[in-house]
Amino acid sequence: MIQAILVFNNHGKPRLVRFYQRFPEEIQQQIVRETFHLVLKRDDNICNFLEGGSLIGGSDYKLIYRHYATLYFVFCVDSSESELGILDLIQVFVETLDKCFENVCELDLIFHMDKVHYILQEVVMGGMVLETNMNEIVAQIEAQNRLEKSEGGLSAAPARAVSAVKNINLPEMPRNINIGDLSIKVPNLSQFV
């Protein structure tokens, strides 16, 4: 189970904070700071896993992080998750952000924090991994975005809004379409060397 997902920049400023376990607000802020200090000390050629800090639960939990340009993506997980699997999940999340925002950069995360939360909600729900296929996640988000576009032109009449929304068909993703190898434009990520 995933305890928390934190995204902060190279100076420790939080860009996305999502806890799947209850911590009081003060402790949440301290956890972000503690995680930042733990992760900042790591060299680029050290492995991407470390034990959680004392505030988040100590050695029962692991912090799995990836550093992309100016951002650290940190997933705090317990022993039931596979470390290498989570590493790839972070990659899927970032690739999905890239697909939704088009060449995502830190500014996109800052100014569209709520959109990033919605995307994350499609990937991890209640601490459990819900979806790992980037196209599926994007399809869900697009369904929500289409509603945004159609509602923008409506007046406040709730009945019309409700009927317009009722008539929207969520796309059925056919399972047997060979999507093949997508050429994804991902930002220049720090790879395993």
Added chain:
Amino acid sequence: MSDIVEKTLTALPGLFLQTPGAGGPAAARAPFSSRLGGLIRGITALTSKHEEEKLIQQELSNLKAAVSAPTTTLKMMKECMVRLIYCEMLGYDASFGYIHAIKLAQQGNLLEKRVGYLAVSLFLHESHELLLLLVNTVVKDLQSTNLVEVCMALTIVSQIFPQEMIPAVLPLIEDKLQHSKEIIRRKAVLALYKFHLIAPNQVQHIHVKFRKALCDRDVGVMAASLHIYHRMIKENSSGYKDLTGSFVTILKQVVGGKLPVDFNYHSVPAPWLQIQLLRILRLLGKDDQRTSELMYDVLDESLRRAELNHNVTYAILFECVHTVYSIYPKSELLEKAAKCIGKFVLSPKINLKYLGSHSGSSTPDDNN
């Protein structure tokens, strides 16, 4: 990396040249998103923590006035809510906004509801007294014909829901297990899993429905049910030994490439699913020779197939090796697993070295 920094640097002057969102008649016409932008720009321009605190406190008092004013429309409330989320993320208390978040989720149209639910899931916690006010909204949304609303309700149920009100929504969610849309069934499974975590005695009677989810025609739903099974098998593995055959069959199908092609991640079939199944098999086969014998073939197959050099195949190999070590031992499999760990430790990739040396400490002491 350098072109991202470049993009950031070139975008910054353009943003700072835009008119700030606070005050003046121009602000009323400006798009609402610039308010959050204005706040953020304001913060990035400051250098000290003390100034940031001052600015945020100012912003919070503006927001407090805005949310309590009777003339605030729901649309404006939505925008205020995003700013409140931002302030809370930075660590400043915005508890005056909690009740408005709930109101937004109750009364807003779809987008406002989405922001309201997001705010509630970030601000409140399970034993918060305001949460009970949300239960009616969740019940209504679960019964809605709009699929997006149902999805939102299911998401909020699995993030944060008061334990005492579980009986109110339980039948509705059980109903969703038979929904025609795959995403709803999947979210319903995870919501029920959350209930199992917080109140296991209340979901005893639906274990048979979990079994149906395991055999669901959609792989996503089946994958979601694996989370539940992993947990339940961890607690009591003997109760689920009869499912070993099904898990082995599913894993065989995945490894054999029988899943639709869009489950492939860098041409590896459904890696996270394989990892999850291997972990479940590990728990089932521990110290049990008969159950372990059912797994030897598929473990052998997985070890053989994961030959590609992508990071995620290493993840699968690692889980495979761990499983081989934990279940009732078989010498050929142990040899192959030991060779695999050897490769990990010798690999130039530092993560693999770490994992390889870590698992070395849990090797069985003798191949008997």
